[in-house]
Amino acid sequence: xxxxxxxxxxxxxxxxxxxxxxxxxxxxxxxxxxxxxxxxxxxxxxxxxxxxxxxxxxxxxxxxxxxxxxxxxxxxxxxxxxxxxxxxxxxxxxxxxxxxxxxxxxxxxxxxxxxxxxxxxxxxxxxxxxxxxxxxxxxxxxxxxxxxxxxxxx
Amino acid sequence: xxxxxxxxxxxxxxxxxxxxxxxxxxxxxxxxxxxxxxxxxxxxxxxxxxxxxxxxxxxxxxxxxxxxxxxxxxxxxxxxxxxxxxxxxxxxxxxxxxxxxxxxxxxxxxxxxxxxxxxxxxxxxxxxxxxxxxxxxxxxxxxxxxxxxxxxxx
DNA sequence: TAGGTGCTGCGAACGGTTCGCGATAGCGTC
DNA sequence: GACGCTATCGCGAACCGTTCGCAGCACCTA
Numbered sequence: 512x513x514x515x516x517x518x519x520x521x522x523x524x525x526x527x528x529x530x531x532x533x534x535x536x537x538x539x540x541x542x543x544x545x546x547x548x549x550x551x552x553x554x555x556x557x558x559x560x561x562x563x564x565x566x567x568x569x570x571x572x573x574x575x576x577x578x579x580x581x582x583x584x585x586x587x588x589x590x591x592x593x594x595x596x597x598x599x600x601x602x603x604x605x606x607x608x609x610x611x612x613x614x615x616x617x618x619x620x621x622x623x624x625x626x627x628x629x630x631x632x633x634x635x636x637x638x639x640x641x642x643x644x645x646x647x648x649x650x651x652x653x654x655x656x657x658x659x660x661x662x663x664x665x
Numbered sequence: 666x667x668x669x670x671x672x673x674x675x676x677x678x679x680x681x682x683x684x685x686x687x688x689x690x691x692x693x694x695x696x697x698x699x700x701x702x703x704x705x706x707x708x709x710x711x712x713x714x715x716x717x718x719x720x721x722x723x724x725x726x727x728x729x730x731x732x733x734x735x736x737x738x739x740x741x742x743x744x745x746x747x748x749x750x751x752x753x754x755x756x757x758x759x760x761x762x763x764x765x766x767x768x769x770x771x772x773x774x775x776x777x778x779x780x781x782x783x784x785x786x787x788x789x790x791x792x793x794x795x796x797x798x799x800x801x802x803x804x805x806x807x808x809x810x811x812x813x814x815x816x817x818x819x
Numbered sequence: 820t821a822g823g824t825g826c827t828g829c830g831a832a833c834g835g836t837t838c839g840c841g842a843t844a845g846c847g848t849c
Numbered sequence: 850g851a852c853g854c855t856a857t858c859g860c861g862a863a864c865c866g867t868t869c870g871c872a873g874c875a876c877c878t879a
Contacts, residue, residue: 539876541826560866575828580867582826598803601866613796622794632789639782641810642767649752649806656795693845693856714836729859734836736857755835 519609519625523591526552532589546574547582548591557595557603557621596649597621612650617658621650673763673779677745680706686743700728701736702745711749711757711775750803751775766804771812775804 523529526548530540550563550571558567560580566573583604586592594602597614609626629646636644653659677683680702684694704717704725712721714734720727737758740746748756751768763780783800790798807813 534877537825539825541876543827576866577829577868578827613790613794613798615796616799616802624794628793631793632786635786635789636767636805636807639785640767640776640778641813642769642805642807643813644767644805644807645770646806648770649803651790651796651798652800652803653790653796653798659795659797688846691856695845695857697858715834730835731837731860732858 518623522607529586529589529591532591533585536589538585543574543578544582544585546572547579547586551592551604551606555606556623557597557605559601559603561601563604593647595647598652611646613646613655614650614652615655615658616652617654620655622655672777676761683740683743683745686745687739690743692739697728697732698736698739700726701733701740705746705758705760709760710777711751711759713755713757715755717758747801749801752806765800767800767809768804768806769809769812770806771808774809776809 523532526545529548533540533544546566547563550558550567553571554562554567560576560583562568563583564574564576564579583592583594587594590607592604593607594604595612596602597612598616598619610623611626611629613622613624614620615622626647629651632651633644636642677686680699683702687694687698700720701717704712704721707725708716708721714730714737716722717737718728718730718733737746737748741748744761746758747761748758749766750756751766752770752773764777765780765783767776767778768774769776780801786805787798790796
């Protein structure tokens, strides 16, 4: 018996699962790679490559930035990791799950939502333009209810 | 009597209109600024700052890249110009009109559409999340009908 | 436990954009 | 018209996020 998750489930639940996937592909679970995964599990949200390399401000092991980028690339190929582009600024990485994003241009807030909750939106787009939209790599951008509200500008 | 436009109308119809707006704001219509405008009118679509500086591959006057950026910034403040971010790659600039964009991640095609045609999509987003979405700065990204179609992968 | 080879960590380079600065030239004023 | 104020230019250097090249290291398999 399991408790219904509040968030979409991870594609890989633990570092061990991932280690197996890496080795299946002829790769190795090196120290640097483990750091990237540890930080992603610890952060459980969107983090920049730089934040990963810095070990979440020194709270965790640090590692080399270019290695972090290479590892993130590899982990994306394996379907373990995904990245999003929010506005300007660096790409943000997270463990893979069925999540898409909305971002507010007013308060910079980012709302992750289960992909299924965007099905109506996707249908509207498909009906009108034939496009099959994805908001996992580039989010929906606009003003959130608070920032767009009639009585609360700024 | 006018012919119905196929595309959303420009906010400013000519360089002279724009010149007036620039001077109203205490600015000057310099040679470099005129080049930017000439290129934007000539291109009548999305162009990078670099393409503007290069005078559309030498077909028009060239100018300095950093001046182009400064001018584009100024023209955006005046509401004459707007830019879009498509995927990775440089920002793309265009004369301001009521247009939003869809981009196909498969074939890289970019479809400009009248903003009004996205009203249903915007409503679906507002209903579900309270967000007031804008697709003018960051487009809707996905697969176009051709690339998503059942019989034509790649 | 040894070997090969995938990966590291460093530095340098990249593309896109911004900044600092002395020189230039628009434009309102006389 | 010429004058002068100052917005803007054009150049170079710096910036940020990301990628690349390379010599040496260490994970994993046999």
